[in-house]
Amino acid sequence: MIGLIKTWKELHAKGIMGINRRNADYILKYNKRNLYPIVDDKIITKLRAIEAGIHVPEMYGIIETEKQIEKFDEIIGDRNDFVIKPAQGAGGDGIMVIADRFEGNFKTVSGKIVSHDDIAYLLSSILTGLYSLGGHRDRALIEYRVSPDQIFKSISYEGVPDIRIIVLKGYPVMAMLRLPTRQSGGKANLHQGAIGVGVDLATGITLKGTWLNKKISKHPDTTNAVDGVQLPDWDGFMKLAAGCYELCGLGYIGVDMVLDQDKGPLILELNARPGLNIQIANDCGLFHRCHAVEARLEQLEKDDILETPEERVKFAQSLFGHVPKSTD
């Protein structure tokens, strides 16, 4: 019991944010309920982003009714690779990534052969709402398949690594690189077994990582060190993330981005309830950083200044960046 109280106090001193605090002080306070559909529906997010000139993976088509499933072949045309996603999916479920064609069938990235019937069933499941939050009817999104930049080859196992940045009121507060593992089945979700690696906000150099709530420094599948990797075009990522506040209006979001070989940083999706494991990946609590941003906002409001995304990025990098390398 005393041990638990001690743990509690130490966590609090480190500024670790718990679920209850995240929900009460950030999500409920900054995220207006009526804006949720913008982030919960990937199609709306995408259309909004295109409108705002923010880079997203190209959309090939939308399937909204059972009848339109027949039009699937028409939508993909003669493309060999594409991604099928539920518009309101959660946690990366219901996503199928097709890498190639194989004798009239398709082949997923993991090498599994899927027939047209399998795809039609997936589309139908998506439409009935099997993967959507709350089981509502949903739409299926067919889009460009991102090919990850070569930089990740050595520290990633299959799938597409993505970069998540937590953005509070337009200020990036913490970033993490999410690497799929054999256990996560190519998915970049931490609760499915992917690795989270902290990223220094100022430089874009990776820090130590987290895997299944533990701290790690090597990728379990490739055994390469995950820290000390310089992410290319880091400022581009930061600007992209900071601009998402204007895009959706939600005050506390997780922005998920990928680095495409050809097209550079792209926004995959926004998350109104970002997880808390990013704190373990960065070995740092969110609480103090969020407080700093809130203090800054208060100050700015008094002076009646509105900062641009570039200025916000600069502020965040000067305050939260340049994490001293841990000495071990």
Place this chain on the structure above:
Amino acid sequence: MWNIDAKIEFQASSGDPVKIKMYIPPLNKDYVSLNESFISNNYGVSINRDGSNRRATWSARRASGNQTLYYRLVLTKRFSDDKAPTKGPIFRDSIAVEGPEKIAADALLAPIRQHSADVETFITETIKRVNSNDDNAKTLLAGDSSTSKKASIIELLLSIAHVPMERVHTVRLSNDAGSQSPELWLRSYNGTEWLYFNPDNGQIGLPNDRLIWWTGDGELFKAEGAKKTKVSFNMNNSEMNAIRLAKMTDDNTNAGFLEYSLYSLPLATQQAFQIILLIPIGVLVILVLRNLIGVQTLGTFTPVLISLAFRETQLGFGIVLFTIITTLGLSLRSYLEHLKLQMLPRLSVVLTFVVVLIAAISLFSHKLGLERGLSVALFPMVILTMTIERMSITWEERGGSHAMKVAVGTLFAASLAYLLMSVPELAYFIFTFPAVLMILVAFMLAMGRYRGYRLTELFRFKAFLKD
């Protein structure tokens, strides 16, 4: 202390005067009446003695449509050793019979006379013979083996032997939810006391939990100007409650508001509310487990619904059943996955399967002599179906170990909620003082702004404290 509600429902023929006569307990033996009331709008009520019985008469000049009358009796057992002197007839004339029935009756009586020594054994033997597969008994019963037919045959046989017999209609005092109808017993006076017999099995002596409602051959009620009449009895046993105590100790205060307690509701409704008012307690348990401890459960209120189902099955058996049905349902669900069905048809198949499974379990447990299995019939099927669906989605999305964790969390939360909801003191307290729920609301509101860590988070973030 027993509360008994007799509910009389009928349809009044429009425009005609209505008159309902019903027997009510005579109350001169083992029970003391504490309160007796007639709940009826626009009806005149009168009570008159009729031999050893009492009879209430409701009457109205004009009534139409569906009518409901209540008779409520609050009584308690009389604790006293001295028995009131009783008297009764010891001789009666024979009922005349002719033809084959006479022959059958005589044939039956001969062995009964041989096997009996006094009035008591004679009656027991008669009941035994009438209930046996004897051909003569069958002739007399003429294919009708209802209790009332048996009673009239027994009366016929006894009358030939000049043994007097009287019908006694009793109501069982038990806390079972649901209504019952009066049970027929027979009694005979042996010169010093009344002997009671069960016409179905010859059992001697009235069990302690029976209340004599009326005696004699009359029907429970007679109705004029009414059709589709129905009488149902509901009862519960309660300790002396604080509200009654307050009324009894302080007669002078004009505490009219005390009438507005839940105890003034009809008993069937009271029984429902005793369960309903406990639901917030269950919800509170889930709230604490989820937000304070960090236990993961399937859905938010599914555990509360499961704990309500446990009320029917008891805890251990409920958990076993829940596990079996969910496991089998999950395996069916994984088979259905291959058929690639849409969500609604798939859910329908799973639901039907769950119904069949429950029926099968009930049947098997009945055959095996486990009456507990029958209670499963009320295990909410839709909850089970949704649990199976959610479990299987969780399984697919997050893997088996996470699904098991969630399932165990759900069962744990449901069990804890059930245990708390079945504390009788708590049930009594909340039912008597429903405003206590506001205290729960206060706690829930406070929880809504709780920002501290959850217990499981202390372990989740342990990695921070390693170095």
